[in-house]
Amino acid sequence: VSYSQMTYAQRGEQHSHPLVKQLFATMERKKSNLSLAADVSTKAELLGLADKVGPYVCVFKTHVDVISDFDSDLVDQLAALAAKHDFLIFEDRKFADIGNTVKLQYGGGMYRIADWAHITNCHVIPGEGIIQGLAEVGMPKGRGLLLLAEMSSKGMLATGAYTEKNVDMAIANEFVIGFIGSRRFTEERDLITMTPGVGLHASGDALGQQYRTPEMIVTENGSDIIIVGRGIYGAGKDPIAEAQRYREAGWNAYLKRLAQ
Numbered sequence: 226v227s228y229s230q231m232t233y234a235q236r237g238e239q240h241s242h243p244l245v246k247q248l249f250a251t252m253e254r255k256k257s258n259l260s261l262a263a264d265v266s267t268k269a270e271l272l273g274l275a276d277k278v279g280p281y282v283c284v285f286k287t288h289v290d291v292i293s294d295f296d297s298d299l300v301d302q303l304a305a306l307a308a309k310h311d312f313l314i315f316e317d318r319k320f321a322d323i324g325n326t327v328k329l330q331y332g333g334g335m336y337r338i339a340d341w342a343h344i345t346n347c348h349v350i351p352g353e354g355i356i357q358g359l360a361e362v363g364m365p366k367g368r369g370l371l372l373l374a375e376m377s378s379k380g381m382l383a384t385g386a387y388t389e390k391n392v393d394m395a396i397a398n399e400f401v402i403g404f405i406g407s408r409r410f411t412e413e414r415d416l417i418t419m420t421p422g423v424g425l426h427a428s429g430d431a432l433g434q435q436y437r438t439p440e441m442i443v444t445e446n447g448s449d450i451i452i453v454g455r456g457i458y459g460a461g462k463d464p465i466a467e468a469q470r471y472r473e474a475g476w477n478a479y480l481k482r483l484a485q
């Protein structure tokens with residue numbers, strides 16, 4: 226039986242990676258396969274969004290390098306909100322350098338990402354050394370890595386043999402817990418997929434983003450988690466109401482998949 230036919234709870238019980246076990250348990254507890262892409266530019270906005278939308282998401286996705294007043298208190302407060310609302314933190318860093326450099330970028334600098342982000346991600350353009358470098362920092366801390374097997378934007382180049390290479394590298398490296406992409410990629414090791422570019426209405430933006438619905442992504446394509454940003458907090462929206470709506474849409478798409 227395919228993992229896409231199993232419940233998140235069942236998959237959590239049999240998964241070998243403690244972080245993924247925790248993720249699936251959280252998803253089941255909160256009945257949420259929704260991740261918020263919190264692309265706001267100040268500390269106050271980020272923490273405000275985490276406190277409001279936190280109850281409805283399993284993963285809170287950040288781009289810390291767009292926060293104009295970043296400081297270490299921000300990550301302390303974000304960690305406290307993660308405990309309060311029961312979600313994991315994913316820093317969408319998209320590392321893309323040689324192993325030695327990404328080790329420095331992941332563990333150090335002003336962001337110290339490995340100290341607070343449960344999940345991060347990378348491009349495999351540099352070859353397998355990037356995964357090994359990140360693993361040296363993240364594995365001892367119990368973190369997990371996603372590979373960008375595909376992207377959501379128009380004209381993206383991660384296709385065909387490149388995507389397949391991502392899958393091979395993910396299977397071979399214990400630190401990898403899954404992919405960013407539009408679908409389930411493999412039945413090996415129950416590697417998860419998280420999908421950005423999800424929207425109930427909009428078809429895209431002026432800079433190449435393309436949106437698909439939760440049903441296309443979760444029911445038809447077998448992805449595990451939908452990532453939604455502007456659909457929830459965009460101009461004129463009520464973030465709590467939209468988060469509830471996307472949570473329900475994502476969960477119903479999952480229930481529909483199980484019933485197929």
Ligand code: BMP
Pocket residue numbers: 262263264288317375376377378405421422423434452453454455456
């Ligand atoms: P929005 O729903 O507002 O379009 O935001 C999508 C989020 O997902 C952004 O944070 C973006 O950086 C991220 N993302 C994406 O859109 N496509 C990808 O292929 C990979 C991403 O990380």
